Amino acid sequence: MSLNNSLGVNPEIIAIDAGGTMTDCIIVDSEGNFIDGKALTTPEDESISYMEAVRDTAGLWGLKPETLFPKVVSIVYSGTTALNALLMRRGKRVGLIITKGFEDYPLMERGLVWLGYSYYDRLHTTTHIHNPPLVSRDMVYGVSERINNLGDIIVPLNIDDVRYAAEELCRKKAEAIAIVFLYSYINPAHEERAKEIVMEVLNKYNVEIPVVTSNEVAPIMREYSRLNSTLIQAYASETTRLHMARIEVSSRKYGYKGRVYTMTAYGSLVSIDYPRFYETLVSGPVGGILGARYIGSILNLRNIVTSDMGGTSFDVGIIKEGIIPIVREPDIARFRLNLPAILLDSIPGGTGMVVRVDPITKRILLGPESAGSRVGVSFEFDQLTISDCDLILGYLNPDYFLGGKVMLNKEAATKAVAEVSELLEKDIYETAYGIVEILHSRCRDHIYSVLLGRGYNPLDFTLMVYGGGGPLHMWGFTENIPFKNIITFPFAAVFSAFGIATTDYAHRLHKSILAYFPPGDDEEMRAGSGIVINAAWEELENTAVSIMTKEGFDPDEIRFRRYLYIRYKGQLEDIEVLSPVDRIYDLEEDVNKVINAFEEAYLRIYPSAAKYPEAGYLILEVAVEAYIETPKPRISMYVESSREPPDKAFKGERDAYFNGKWHVTPLYEMGLLEAGNRINGPAIIEHPTTTLVIPPEHGIRFDRYRFIWYR
Amino acid sequence: MTRPIYPINLIKDLYIKRHKMPWDTVKKIMSSPKDLDRFKKWIRVLQEELGWEEKIVLPIHEHLFIVNKDNRLIVKGKCGYEYGDYRENWKLRCSIYVRKDEDSLNELWGELLSPDPHWTEFREYYCPGCGTLLDVENVPPGYPPIFEFLPDLEGFYKEWLDEEIEAENLSFEDKSMDLVDKWSKELESERE
Numbered sequence: 001m002s003l004n005n006s007l008g009v010n011p012e013i014i015a016i017d018a019g020g021t022m023t024d025c026i027i028v029d030s031e032g033n034f035i036d037g038k039a040l041t042t043p044e045d046e047s048i049s050y051m052e053a054v055r056d057t058a059g060l061w062g063l064k065p066e067t068l069f070p071k072v073v074s075i076v077y078s079g080t081t082a083l084n085a086l087l088m089r090r091g092k093r094v095g096l097i098i099t100k101g102f103e104d105y106p107l108m109e110r111g112l113v114w115l116g117y118s119y120y121d122r123l124h125t126t127t128h129i130h131n132p133p134l135v136s137r138d139m140v141y142g143v144s145e146r147i148n149n150l151g152d153i154i155v156p157l158n159i160d161d162v163r164y165a166a167e168e169l170c171r172k173k174a175e176a177i178a179i180v181f182l183y184s185y186i187n188p189a190h191e192e193r194a195k196e197i198v199m200e201v202l203n204k205y206n207v208e209i210p211v212v213t214s215n216e217v218a219p220i221m222r223e224y225s226r227l228n229s230t231l232i233q234a235y236a237s238e239t240t241r242l243h244m245a246r247i248e249v250s251s252r253k254y255g256y257k258g259r260v261y262t263m264t265a266y267g268s269l270v271s272i273d274y275p276r277f278y279e280t281l282v283s284g285p286v287g288g289i290l291g292a293r294y295i296g297s298i299l300n301l302r303n304i305v306t307s308d309m310g311g312t313s314f315d316v317g318i319i320k321e322g323i324i325p326i327v328r329e330p331d332i333a334r335f336r337l338n339l340p341a342i343l344l345d346s347i348p349g350g351t352g353m354v355v356r357v358d359p360i361t362k363r364i365l366l367g368p369e370s371a372g373s374r375v376g377v378s379f380e381f382d383q384l385t386i387s388d389c390d391l392i393l394g395y396l397n398p399d400y401f402l403g404g405k406v407m408l409n410k411e412a413a414t415k416a417v418a419e420v421s422e423l424l425e426k427d428i429y430e431t432a433y434g435i436v437e438i439l440h441s442r443c444r445d446h447i448y449s450v451l452l453g454r455g456y457n458p459l460d461f462t463l464m465v466y467g468g469g470g471p472l473h474m475w476g477f478t479e480n481i482p483f484k485n486i487i488t489f490p491f492a493a494v495f496s497a498f499g500i501a502t503t504d505y506a507h508r509l510h511k512s513i514l515a516y517f518p519p520g521d522d523e524e525m526r527a528g529s530g531i532v533i534n535a536a537w538e539e540l541e542n543t544a545v546s547i548m549t550k551e552g553f554d555p556d557e558i559r560f561r562r563y564l565y566i567r568y569k570g571q572l573e574d575i576e577v578l579s580p581v582d583r584i585y586d587l588e589e590d591v592n593k594v595i596n597a598f599e600e601a602y603l604r605i606y607p608s609a610a611k612y613p614e615a616g617y618l619i620l621e622v623a624v625e626a627y628i629e630t631p632k633p634r635i636s637m638y639v640e641s642s643r644e645p646p647d648k649a650f651k652g653e654r655d656a657y658f659n660g661k662w663h664v665t666p667l668y669e670m671g672l673l674e675a676g677n678r679i680n681g682p683a684i685i686e687h688p689t690t691t692l693v694i695p696p697e698h699g700i701r702f703d704r705y706r707f708i709w710y711r
Numbered sequence: 712m713t714r715p716i717y718p719i720n721l722i723k724d725l726y727i728k729r730h731k732m733p734w735d736t737v738k739k740i741m742s743s744p745k746d747l748d749r750f751k752k753w754i755r756v757l758q759e760e761l762g763w764e765e766k767i768v769l770p771i772h773e774h775l776f777i778v779n780k781d782n783r784l785i786v787k788g789k790c791g792y793e794y795g796d797y798r799e800n801w802k803l804r805c806s807i808y809v810r811k812d813e814d815s816l817n818e819l820w821g822e823l824l825s826p827d828p829h830w831t832e833f834r835e836y837y838c839p840g841c842g843t844l845l846d847v848e849n850v851p852p853g854y855p856p857i858f859e860f861l862p863d864l865e866g867f868y869k870e871w872l873d874e875e876i877e878a879e880n881l882s883f884e885d886k887s888m889d890l891v892d893k894w895s896k897e898l899e900s901e902r903e
Contacts, residue, residue, distance in 0.1 A: 120742070127741050129734065358744040365744070 009033075009061050011071050012631060014054060015501035017287055017494070018046055018079040019310075022373065024497040025053035027061070027068075028633040034501070035060045036494040038689070040373070046079050047246040070255035074630065076500050077247055078263040078283045082232075082240040086134075086281070086333045091235035094135045095174035097165045097194060098227070099182045100142035106133040106231065110224045116334040118348065118368050131334050134231045139172060141165030143194070151187035162194045166201035176234035180214040180227045185512045188215035210238060217276055218338035220621065221512045225329050225338040229278060232337065237277035244272040259552075261505070263287065265341035266326055268506030268627065271551050279339055282332055286342045289317040289324055291499025292464045295487075296322070298635055298705070303461045303484075305451065307443070307477070308496070309469035312370035314349030314443050314477075316450045317342065318461075320604075326576060328510070328565075328621070340508050340623070345450045349443050351469035352376070355384045355435055357423055364420070364438055375401070377416045378408040384420065386439055386469075388413035389432040394656035394665065395472060395684065395693050403688025429657050440476030447481060455605045458483050465710075466495035471685075471692035474710060486710040490670050493689035498633065506627035507547055509540040516569065517591055518616040526591055529619070530584035536622045537562055537583065544626035557628050565621040566598040568612040574620065575601050635705050640676030649673050656682060658695045677702045722752045726760055750872065761789065768876065769867075771860055774843055775801060784864070784878045792840025798886040800858040805836040805845060811852060828852075861885055 010030040017024045023041045028034040037057030042049040051065070058068045085091045098105065113128040114121070121127045143161035146154040169177055177198055184191040191213040198211050218229040248260040261269040263283035267290050270280065285308060292306040296319060304319040318325060330341040348368035352375065356365045366386075376385035378398070390396045391413045398408040414428070421431035451458055458481050465474045465488040478486055491498060513536045515529035545555050562582065567574035577598045584590045595617055602611065649672035656665040663682040670687035678701045679685070681694035692708065694700055701709045717740070724732055725740070746752075757767050757776070765778035765787070777797045778787045786794035786801045794801040810816050811832040816825035819833075834848040834856070848857055863883045868876040 118742075124742065127738055129738075356744070359747045360744065 009063070011058070011061070011063065011068055012073045013501050013633065014072055014075045015287075015497050016050060016053060016075075016077045016079075017497035017500055018049065018077070023049040023053040024494045025057040026494055026497040026501050026633075027054075027057050028501050029061075031634060031636075033636060034491075034498070034633050036491060036497065036689075038494075041080070043080070043084055045246065046081060046243050047250045050077065050247050051250060065254040068254070069251055070257070072251075072256055072258070074258055074261065075247075075251055075256065076261045076263065076269060076503065077244065078280075078287060078500050079240070079243065081243040082236045082278070082281050083333060085236040085239050086232065086335075089132060089134075091134065091239060092175035093139070093173065094231060094234045095139045095141070095165075095169035095172070095177045096135045096231065097141050097143055097162065097169075097177065097179045097198070099146065099180075100144050100161070102182070102223075103140045103142045104137075105224065105227055106135055106140065107137065110336070112331075112336055115331045115336065134235045135178070139169065139174060141168060145181060145190045145194075147181065147183040147187045147190060149183055149186070151183065153187070153189070157190045157193055159193075159197060162197045163201060166198040170201060170205050170207055174209065176210045176212065176238070178212050178214075178230045178234040180223070180230050182223055184213070184215045185219040185221055185226070186514075188213070188219070191215050210234060217278065218510075219512065220328070220338045220510050222329065222338060225336045228335045229338040232281065232335065233276065233278040236281075240280065241272055241277055248272065263500055263503060264508070265330070265332075265339055266508050267324065267342050267503060268508060268625070269503050269630065270505075270507065273551060274507075275547070278337075281337075281339070282341070285315050285344055285346075285496065287496035287499035287503070288315070288466055289319065289342055289344065289499065290503050291466075291495050292317070293319050293322065293324060294499070294502035294632065295464065295489075295635070295707070296462075299487075299707075301462045301485075303456075305447065305458075305461045305463045305483070307447065307463060307465050307470060308344075308467040309350055309443070309465075309473060309477075310467045311350045311352035311372055311469065312348065312367075313346045314446060315344045315346045315467075316447055317344045318450065318454065318456070320456070323578060326508075340510060345446065347442065347446050349439060349446070350467075351385070351387045351390065351472065352381075353386050353439065355386065355389070355420070357420055359423075362424060364424075364435055366435075366438055366442070375406070375408065376413065378410065378413040379406060384413075384416040386436060388416055389435050390472060392417055393429065393432050393436065394654050394662075396691060397654070397667075397684075397686055400686055400688075430660065433657055433660075436473070436476065440473060440479065443473070443477035444479065444481060447477065460484065462487060464488070466492040468493040468690050471690050471708075473693075475681075475693055475695045475698060478710070488692065488708045488710060490687060490706060490708070493687075502632045503630070504627045505548075505553070505630050506625055507544045508623060508625045509544055510621060510623040511536045511540055512621050513619065515619040516616060517595065517619075519614050521588070523587060526587045530587060530591070533564070533619065533622060534583050537624055540622070540624035541626065544624060548626060548628070553628055558626050559628070561625040561627070563623040563625070564594060564598070564619055565623075566594075566617050566619050569615040569618040571615075571618075574618075575605070577601055637704050638675035638706060640704050641674045642676060643678045645673050645677040645679060649677075651686070654684065656684060656693070658682060663696060673702055673706075675702050675704045675706050717746050717749070717752070719752055719755070722749070723756050723760075726753075726756050763787070768864065769862055771862070772845065774838060774845055777862070777864070779878055782878055783880050788838050788840050788843075790838060790841035790843070792838055795890075796880055796886060797864075798861065798880065798882065798884060799890045800856055800885075800887040802836050802846065802848075802856045802858075803887060803890060804839070806839045806842075808835045808837070809833070810835070856887075858885060858887055 011027050012030045013028040015026045018041055023039050026034050026036045039049050039052035039056055144158035148154050179191050179194050181190050195211055195213050212234045214226045214230040217233045218226050259271045262280045264279040265282050267286045288308045289306050292304050296304050302322050306317040308315040325343045326340045327343045328340055352370035353367040354369045371381035371385045374381040376388040378388050378391050391408055398410050401408050417432045418428050421428040462485040463483045470492050471488045513532050515532045518525050549555050562579040564577045564579050565574040566577050580593045580597050581590045649668045651667045651669050653664050653666050655662045665682040665684050668685045670685050680699040682696045683694045685692040754767050765780045767776050767778050769777045774789045776787055784797045786797050794804045811828050832852050836846045868874045
């Protein structure tokens with residue numbers, strides 16, 4: 001990161017990661033240099049915090065919005081509006097038309113009453129509860145129709161039922177209508193016909209509201225998550241579009257000429273005209289893993305584990321052979337959705353976590369609540385948090401939190417820890433260290449379970465540490481895990497926003513199909529399945545091209561990645577396979593390539609004894625990712641200077657507590673350390689947005705990109 | 712700060728507002744460890760809200776409480792109805808409706824959907840004071856009324872609350888059958 005204040009800079013990309021608490025901003029210039037800044041998020045109108053964050057950041061280059069925006073080529077905004085609308089139940093008044101007999105589905109929710117709960121609460125069934133439904137029961141209408149699992153019409157669509165439902169919903173002043181029928185992903189005829197009838201009725205009454213069918217939004221099997229996806233598209237997505245439009249308007253006011261893009265949960269950019277807007281429901285945490293992949297491509301690292309520690313949660317992601325795994329049925333805001341999303345395993349674990357003691361068992365309980373931007377008792381919160389412990393152990397500088405914008409009260413923190421230590425009858429610093437160690441061991445266990453659960457060995461992976469709390473606790477949560485390398489960054493606190501700036505413009509489309517490669521070489525079956533797969537890919541590619549052309553891209557620039565979801569017949573779960581072929585032309589060679597790719601992926605997870613080719617290979621879903629490469633931030637390279645850090649970077653000493661002892665610990669200023677510098681622990685490196693703690697017997701090295709290698 | 716502390720007003724709301732409290736608040740209370748003096752606070756709230764002269768010793772049901780009346784521990788309903796000695800199953804003194812034939816079971820499930828009355832019966836226990844349905848038991852015919860909860864009051868007060876409890880009928884033994892014996896003898900003598 002270079003902080004040159006020259007007025008000759010050419011800002012090119014603005015990337016924003018708006019979280020519940022802070023809005024992070026990164027501005028990248030045409031050289032790839034970037035600067036970062038922050039503002040408090042204003043959930044009621046995000047265009048306000050957006051402008052604040054941009055102003056705060058641009059100021060570092062001496063730019064004002066008037067001089068900044070006309071030069072900017074691309075703006076990427078990843079926000080929380082839709083999620084908030086969903087959480088606060090402030091969406092549209094939705095009406096639902098569904099297959100008769102399934103009217104209570106939004107209430108029954110497949111029995112998933114514990115989604116989003118901690119393990120502790122999952123065990124306590126008394127706390128289990130159904131979501132307040134997105135659509136009230138009196139706005140749900142069942143219609144007679146049935147299509148079976150092969151796409152055949154078993155009961156024809158009762159047109160009168162549909163018309164009656166539409167009339168009633170009009171009368172009840174629905175603000176959006178969702179249509180969800182069983183097996184519409186195989187045969188959408190009934191949904192399409194129902195939509196036509198609903199549109200006729202709406203036109204008759206001169207009502208203009210969105211009508212969403214499930215086959216447009218998520219043509220994927222598993223009707224419950226398809227229902228949720230369709231409802232959320234109707235319920236919350238249009239509101240988000242409105243917020244995004246405001247952000248576009250306020251940018252254009254200052255002379256911006258392009259579009260404002262946002263992020264999907266699977267890590268691609270889309271413009272605000274994108275039809276399946278519900279896919280942008282959560283995207284903030286996804287930025288980090290994309291940034292990690294980008295840095296991996298610079299450093300030539302193919303296997304990466306990412307760890308993001310913020311105030312509330314600890315997210316672990318995996319990049320294997322340069323590929324980011326996708327889940328297709330994630331749980332978001334207590335809803336299970338049909339939505340391809342980047343796989344991030346998240347546990348409560350952050351610097352803002354509340355520390356409590358069970359009065360009976362005297363066990364220390366962490367979280368899951370977080371103090372958020374109120375830090376802890378040392379600032380504006382009324383309960384002890386991890387940050388308070390970090391403070392009294394000497395890791396945090398009370399006068400340099402957020403670069404000195406926030407003063408921390410060490411006395412209050414000491415008093416709060418003393419209360420716990422009295423109860424436990426232990427030394428106060430030993431107690432604080434123990435609390436921090438609980439957080440560390442929890443995060444360590446989490447990293448282990450994510451890696452080992454997929455059959456991966458930490459020795460093959462490089463760990464990238466980011467998030468505001470990442471560098472602060474890295475030494476603890478990486479202890480004794482034999483990673484190949486551990487890397488963190490001076491800009492760790494805004495890494496997600498950085499990642500957003502590295503994202504390609506892309507759409508990912510999924511389709512359920514029925515294809516089967518039997519064991520042996522049954523030519524006829526192979527040919528039939530090949531036709532089905534090729535046709536599905538072609539359909540998805542055409543849809544993607546038509547969407548992207550409408551968005552103003554040159555169809556010749558669009559490139560594709562194709563995916564197959566394969567399982568041995570009879571299994572319940574499948575595995576995502578990046579297709580090694582564009583189309584299945586040769587029934588011998590191409591099919592074998594696909595099967596080999598699957599078995600290779602399968603053997604990475606299961607032992608070879610679990611292979612079962614005798615069952616044949618079943619493919620129930622395919623996907624296409626259509627992407628266009630966008631300009632990315634460039635990472636500056638520096639000439640490596642001496643191993644000794646420069647004198648100007650040394651800013652004093654402080655006592656810090658490690659392993660039962662106080663150590664005199666030298667302090668450095670992150671921004672003044674140079675490429676090539678090495679520092680041995682104990683040492684603490686401070687930065688306005690984060691603190692890097694190095695315990696005794698460990699050390700760090702700044703490489704030529706000024707990335708920080710920890711050992 | 713590190714121990715959960717619940718203001719008395721919040722505990723009071725648990726009683727007064729009941730199902731109308733915001734779910735987030737209720738969930739938080741359910742998932743957190745209890746405060747050490749919760750029992751005493753709860754008794755204080757109940758005592759205030761019910762306005763009884765007798766001291767409440769232990770709540771055993773939404774509607775039922777063990778109270779100390781004239782140095783005897785008895786079960787008392789929210790409506791004021793007194794059930795008698797706490798060591799006797801309060802169900803014995805309820806108004807009871809038993810569904811043990813097809814007609815009465817069909818009222819609930821409809822024809823052909825009801826359980827077989829040869830195998831099972833349903834006993835509905837109502838408070839004689841106010842008619843509140845207190846419990847429903849589903850047992851084989853002839854099974855004695857289930858005594859849900861006989862507390863070891865002496866042990867509970869001593870070991871958990873560090874207090875002594877005094878009453879003339881304090882003991883940890885089930886007296887229900889004594890009551891049934893007494894009643895059957897009375898019946899016999901009436902018949903004679």
